[in-house]
Amino acid sequence: MNESTRRNFLKRTAIVTSLGAGPAVSGLAGKSTTHKFVDTLIEFKPSHIQGVGVFAARDLKKGEVIAEGIHEKDYKTLVPWAEFESYDPTLRQRILDFCIGTPAGFIPPDNFDFNALSIAWYFNHSCDPNLGFNDKGDFTAIVDISMGQELTYDYGCSDSNPAFLLNCSCGTSRCRHKVTGNDWRDPGFRASHIQYMLPRLRREPGKTPTA
Numbered sequence: 001m002n003e004s005t006r007r008n009f010l011k012r013t014a015i016v017t018s019l020g021a022g023p024a025v026s027g028l029a030g031k032s033t034t035h036k037f038v039d040t041l042i043e044f045k046p047s048h049i050q051g052v053g054v055f056a057a058r059d060l061k062k063g064e065v066i067a068e069g070i071h072e073k074d075y076k077t078l079v080p081w082a083e084f085e086s087y088d089p090t091l092r093q094r095i096l097d098f099c100i101g102t103p104a105g106f107i108p109p110d111n112f113d114f115n116a117l118s119i120a121w122y123f124n125h126s127c128d129p130n131l132g133f134n135d136k137g138d139f140t141a142i143v144d145i146s147m148g149q150e151l152t153y154d155y156g157c158s159d160s161n162p163a164f165l166l167n168c169s170c171g172t173s174r175c176r177h178k179v180t181g182n183d184w185r186d187p188g189f190r191a192s193h194i195q196y197m198l199p200r201l202r203r204e205p206g207k208t209p210t211a
């Protein structure tokens with residue numbers, strides 16, 4: 001802890017102490033808590049993989065559901081690639097950066113609003129990830145994860161857009177270097193990843209998803 005961090009830490013500690021014992025809030029003593037906060041699992045931090053990433057805000061257990069993922073109903077909002085072609089280049093790039101694609105189109109954010117993306121939209125890719133998808137399509141820890149570790153999943157487990165290509169430099173020993181929207185079709189990839197893939201990609205081995 002450097003000196004300025006230490007000062008801030010001491011200042012915050014002092015404030016907390018005064019809140020707990022000071023006269024201004026003494027009337028709260030003994031009252032039950034009214035508001036229950038949702039358990040904080042994830043938070044943003046700078047990432048070595050790319051720009052910003054999502055990190056474990058506490059230790060996470062293997063099998064724990066970490067964030068809402070892609071559900072069957074989300075495929076009903078699919079936007080066709082033909083419409084995508086009519087968008088301006090900035091929006092097209094944003095869609096390619098954030099949205100999961102299929103052969104037919106991409107899944108847009110809620111209300112077509114990129115201003116309101118939840119933290120889970122920012123998970124980076126890794127070829128040796130610590131998240132996968134459960135049977136409902138939600139992001140789930142596939143190993144025990146320590147607080148402070150970056151949370152990643154394999155984009156090959158979610159994207160089936162045949163044009164999708166990510167040049168990967170995740171740096172892990174399992175790096176495939178090229179991650180594509182066709183990885184899910186590969187028999188070797190399926191054998192090792194099927195339990196982590198989006199349910200829709202698990203169900204239709206070797207065939208093009210209908211949407």
Ligand SMILES: [Zn+2]
Nearest residue numbers: 127168170175
């Ligand atoms: Zn990689």
